[in-house]
Amino acid sequence: MRAVCWNGKTDMRVETVPDPEILNPRDAIVKITSTAICGSDLHLYDGYIPTMKKGDILGHEFMGEVVELGRGVNNLKIGDRVVVPFTISCGNCFFCKKEMFSLCDNSNPNAWIAEKMMGHSPAGLYGYSHMTGGYAGGQAEYARVPFADIGPLKVPDGLEDEKVLFLSDIFPTGYFAAENANIQPGDTVAIWGCGPVGQFAIQSAWMLGAGRVIAIDRVPERLLLAQTWGRAEVIDYEEVDSVLDTLKDMTGGQGPDCCIDAVGMEAHGTTLDAKVDKLKQTVKLTFDRVHVLRESIMACRKGGTLSLAGVYGGFVDKIPMGAAFNKGLTLKMGQTPVQKYMRPLLEKVEKGEIDPSRVITHRLDIDDAPWGYKTFRDKEDNCIKVVLKPDGNGGFRQHGHLGHSHSHGGNGGNGGNGHTH
Amino acid sequence: MMYRVGQAAMVLSGAALVALVARHRWSGSQPDDREAFETAAEAESTPSIHTAFTIDKPRAELYAFWRRLENLPRFMKNLIEVTDLGNGRSHWVGKSALGLKGQWDAEIVEEREGQFLSWRSLPGSMISNAGTVSFEESPNGRGTIVRVTMEVGTGLGKVAAKLGGATQQEVREDLRRFKELMETGEVATTDGQPNGTRSLIGHLHNPI
Numbered sequence: 248m249r250a251v252c253w254n255g256k257t258d259m260r261v262e263t264v265p266d267p268e269i270l271n272p273r274d275a276i277v278k279i280t281s282t283a284i285c286g287s288d289l290h291l292y293d294g295y296i297p298t299m300k301k302g303d304i305l306g307h308e309f310m311g312e313v314v315e316l317g318r319g320v321n322n323l324k325i326g327d328r329v330v331v332p333f334t335i336s337c338g339n340c341f342f343c344k345k346e347m348f349s350l351c352d353n354s355n356p357n358a359w360i361a362e363k364m365m366g367h368s369p370a371g372l373y374g375y376s377h378m379t380g381g382y383a384g385g386q387a388e389y390a391r392v393p394f395a396d397i398g399p400l401k402v403p404d405g406l407e408d409e410k411v412l413f414l415s416d417i418f419p420t421g422y423f424a425a426e427n428a429n430i431q432p433g434d435t436v437a438i439w440g441c442g443p444v445g446q447f448a449i450q451s452a453w454m455l456g457a458g459r460v461i462a463i464d465r466v467p468e469r470l471l472l473a474q475t476w477g478r479a480e481v482i483d484y485e486e487v488d489s490v491l492d493t494l495k496d497m498t499g500g501q502g503p504d505c506c507i508d509a510v511g512m513e514a515h516g517t518t519l520d521a522k523v524d525k526l527k528q529t530v531k532l533t534f535d536r537v538h539v540l541r542e543s544i545m546a547c548r549k550g551g552t553l554s555l556a557g558v559y560g561g562f563v564d565k566i567p568m569g570a571a572f573n574k575g576l577t578l579k580m581g582q583t584p585v586q587k588y589m590r591p592l593l594e595k596v597e598k599g600e601i602d603p604s605r606v607i608t609h610r611l612d613i614d615d616a617p618w619g620y621k622t623f624r625d626k627e628d629n630c631i632k633v634v635l636k637p638d639g640n641g642g643f644r645q646h647g648h649l650g651h652s653h654s655h656g657g658n659g660g661n662g663g664n665g666h667t668h
Numbered sequence: 669m670m671y672r673v674g675q676a677a678m679v680l681s682g683a684a685l686v687a688l689v690a691r692h693r694w695s696g697s698q699p700d701d702r703e704a705f706e707t708a709a710e711a712e713s714t715p716s717i718h719t720a721f722t723i724d725k726p727r728a729e730l731y732a733f734w735r736r737l738e739n740l741p742r743f744m745k746n747l748i749e750v751t752d753l754g755n756g757r758s759h760w761v762g763k764s765a766l767g768l769k770g771q772w773d774a775e776i777v778e779e780r781e782g783q784f785l786s787w788r789s790l791p792g793s794m795i796s797n798a799g800t801v802s803f804e805e806s807p808n809g810r811g812t813i814v815r816v817t818m819e820v821g822t823g824l825g826k827v828a829a830k831l832g833g834a835t836q837q838e839v840r841e842d843l844r845r846f847k848e849l850m851e852t853g854e855v856a857t858t859d860g861q862p863n864g865t866r867s868l869i870g871h872l873h874n875p876i
Contacts, residue, residue: 252864262864302864337852
């Protein structure tokens, strides 16, 4: 089969590899119909997540058709159309029983690596380094799905892939971030980062009763989507002297009640701390650039809640703990327990309360994945979200919400040089 | 970084294996091996290996599975086969990290049903070890706390035990696999899954 393989920093290659096989009784094999590139994949692409190996198959947002089942899976049948959550969870352990699926005790074959780095191991994840299991991911024609009796969500035939694909990660992740932000009716919610997770966090903040949503980014088309689809007030951080002052001013001096960091470890910023982080990351003194974390701690109103959805990987410097402590902030964070949110959020899609496909800007053949990674990382070509079609039904790039489309000139797998919008 | 350390350890363990095989050839089954081992074990105030997991299953069920010694290779990675010889005695076949086979006999020293099981290898065995696995109800209702303590001797005996799969980390991973097997019915694995072209280093790396 064709699969998107990591070969080192910014070196993605589409290779022909063996098809996956059932390895355990509770496995399934899924023939993938749609699979997406996640913002968190860009941390792998940029080489900031340790324990990657050349040849690793990436991808943790995928869906498709069940084509093979282990003898231990009784709730699925061949031909079922399923969305697969990015968290691999057993359903039996202490954590899964409490619906903390992303903290599963039993799904990471390399738990010892994670234990050494973090004290304890989180759940196994698809295509997200060997520290989280080294599982082959879903940017491929087929994927092996462990604990298939717990994870995959059957979806009705009437809903096309693009409406349900993001139940695999970014919609639940945005919703989890908003839920973690402890939004009370009428609260002001500030969201850093208007990428796909930020967009879903904005949507979810309204669902959870926010009175006002303020979104912060610098990329025009992302700010535009936050305004139009997200009905958010926006701050372009490159256009204001100080995000802190602007937020304080907008909230009459109080600061936002709830802050959501939908950026994580590769934050950009215009302030000194952001520039120092960039330098340290370049010389490998730190994995994480944490400007947004610092800024959101400083911005949050006293007694407010800060929710982290963006991924952090390692050790971070110069966190204003004094501010967090003395302002009595609550910090909540973590990988999303996707299985907990898939069904209720599917219901919202079915009822037409939200159309998750609004974030899609690019639909590509799997062979164009390397171009997709680069374009998404560089935020070129108005790119917000890339969906890959392993069955060959991509083949062109289409601008979703921006309202125009054009055919793809057939850039090969390694770069898209010469492409202009 | 971690992988580099892992590779260095592999090279070292390869060298140590040569030492082990040499030792085994000339020492054979000298009776004073056992004595030396016991003295060394007593001299140490804390066991050389100690690890614990909380397993969300009843104590009796976990004990029964473990006590059926034929089950052990299902979660102990370096074991190929265990045969219960009756009267508390058993025959073990294991393999080293590099795939070399070793055999030894062991006996159960003491056991209390549903609570603990202590064993030791018999005098003259290639592998010298003694240990206890205990099963204790978790005070907060989260199942059973399973603890393994092991003595693996000192000097070359320790090297031999390590090659037989008895480092702290390997015992811990065996116990983790026991937890996975008991809680989920299977052991999490990626062995046999596809991948793209590996580098030489990627080929060599072999996680515990």
